[in-house]
Amino acid sequence: MQAFTNVLANDQPALAASVSPLNGFALERVALNRLKNQEDGSLTPLVKKVLAKEPMSPAAWAILALAQQDGAKKDAILLAASKLNRRTLLLQSNLLLLYASRDDFFNSIGVLNQILSVYPEQKGTMFPILIQALKDERSIPEFVQALGKSPSWSDSFLRAASADSDTLPNLTQVRMGLFDKVAVERDTDKAIIGALVKAGRIETAVALYRRISAPSAGGPFGSAGKFQEVDWSTTMPPFDWQLKDDPGMRAQVGGKPERLDFFVKSGKADTIAERLIVSPRAPFDLKIVHDMIPVAQLNDVEIRLQCAKSKETLVKLSFSKSPSSYSVANIPENCGIINISIFARAWSDKPDLEGEVRSITILPKPI
Numbered sequence: 001m002q003a004f005t006n007v008l009a010n011d012q013p014a015l016a017a018s019v020s021p022l023n024g025f026a027l028e029r030v031a032l033n034r035l036k037n038q039e040d041g042s043l044t045p046l047v048k049k050v051l052a053k054e055p056m057s058p059a060a061w062a063i064l065a066l067a068q069q070d071g072a073k074k075d076a077i078l079l080a081a082s083k084l085n086r087r088t089l090l091l092q093s094n095l096l097l098l099y100a101s102r103d104d105f106f107n108s109i110g111v112l113n114q115i116l117s118v119y120p121e122q123k124g125t126m127f128p129i130l131i132q133a134l135k136d137e138r139s140i141p142e143f144v145q146a147l148g149k150s151p152s153w154s155d156s157f158l159r160a161a162s163a164d165s166d167t168l169p170n171l172t173q174v175r176m177g178l179f180d181k182v183a184v185e186r187d188t189d190k191a192i193i194g195a196l197v198k199a200g201r202i203e204t205a206v207a208l209y210r211r212i213s214a215p216s217a218g219g220p221f222g223s224a225g226k227f228q229e230v231d232w233s234t235t236m237p238p239f240d241w242q243l244k245d246d247p248g249m250r251a252q253v254g255g256k257p258e259r260l261d262f263f264v265k266s267g268k269a270d271t272i273a274e275r276l277i278v279s280p281r282a283p284f285d286l287k288i289v290h291d292m293i294p295v296a297q298l299n300d301v302e303i304r305l306q307c308a309k310s311k312e313t314l315v316k317l318s319f320s321k322s323p324s325s326y327s328v329a330n331i332p333e334n335c336g337i338i339n340i341s342i343f344a345r346a347w348s349d350k351p352d353l354e355g356e357v358r359s360i361t362i363l364p365k366p367i
Contacts (some may be wrong), residue, residue: 043067058084062091087118096129105139109146116153123153127160134167134174144177155188162195172196172204179211190236197238197276202308202337209239228362230277230340232258237275238339244272251342260342260357267348273357274341276308282331285363286315288324292355300353302343307335314338 044067050060061081068074075098082095092115099108112126133139147154158175161167175192178184189212196205213236232253233240241260243251248265251272255261262272286305292298299318303326306313312335317326331338340360346353 058088058091105142143174148181150182155185159191162191230360241275264344264346264353269345280362283365286326287361289358304341306339308337
């Protein structure tokens with residue numbers, strides 16, 4: 001009879017409890033269902049029956065704690081019950097609220113880690129609590145310690161946190177603290193850097209990018225006063241190239257040596273490629289080697305330079321016969337990072353536009 005009611009307890013706990021009143025597990029399921037359905041009346045008498053038969057039931061102790069009017073007694077029951085079992089969601093959720101109310105980040109993150117390790121489907125519920133905790137700078141060391149152990153939810157949490165602009169200062173410190181501790185996915189770093197740029201925290205984004213990617217001679221952080229050929233890396237936008245890939249309009253890097261190939265269908269217009277680079281020391285020339293079909297539509301492709309922070313336009317000029325050359329006489333003092341982009345338009349009454357950009361070179365002039 002006990003074995004039979006154990007099988008019955010999950011789906012029909014009330015029936016199992018009536019058939020075998022000694023089955024504490026079935027009574028526990030009845031109490032949990034009543035709690036879930038928010039039925040009227042105190043659950044204390046029923047829970048005491050459960051504990052009389054199953055004194056090691058963490059769920060029953062959690063329900064009993066919730067019924068307490070005395071906050072200190074409630075907390076004491078929860079803390080004692082936590083020593084019985086760390087896998088019961090009801091108990092863990094209430095422990096989390098207890099630790100959070102005490103600003104106990106160490107135990108809060110520890111409990112969340114336990115919950116997400118056993119119940120990964122609870123991310124949608126638990127991540128907002130984690131993100132709220134991350135807004136307090138006192139939580140930074142605890143997050144570094146927890147995420148440094150490479151929990152399964154680490155990358156998805158970092159990406160979720162990057163969507164909340166209020167977390168970005170502390171999130172960046174956490175990410176910095178994870179270097180040499182754990183491998184962070186490339187898409188996660190892209191999400192954090194992209195969020196920092198979007199929020200206008202350009203310098204912070206640059207600092208994080210420097211730590212993630214060793215700059216090459218032609219990368220975005222080449223020497224500002226020397227010859228620099230901008231490379232075609234697409235690894236880490238926006239400090240590497242971000243390319244358009246839509247129906248009727250696309251750009252891709254390929255070939256040896258690498259170059260940017262693009263196609264724009266008649267009637268389409270947009271930025272096909274863009275990236276951030278360190279502002280060259282003015283004055284300088286921007287030289288572009290390209291090949292366009294049809295040549296008659298050459299002036300429908302533009303090179304644009306814009307201050308990343310102020311959005312001030314520095315250059316907005318059409319391509320000319322290859323190699324195109326553009327002079328920049330001055331860069332504003334507050335323009336440490338610039339956005340370089342290529343804009344293309346194929347008018348609806350003209351043929352499709354296609355071509356390749358073989359190189360973009362920054363040539364400094366004597367001051």
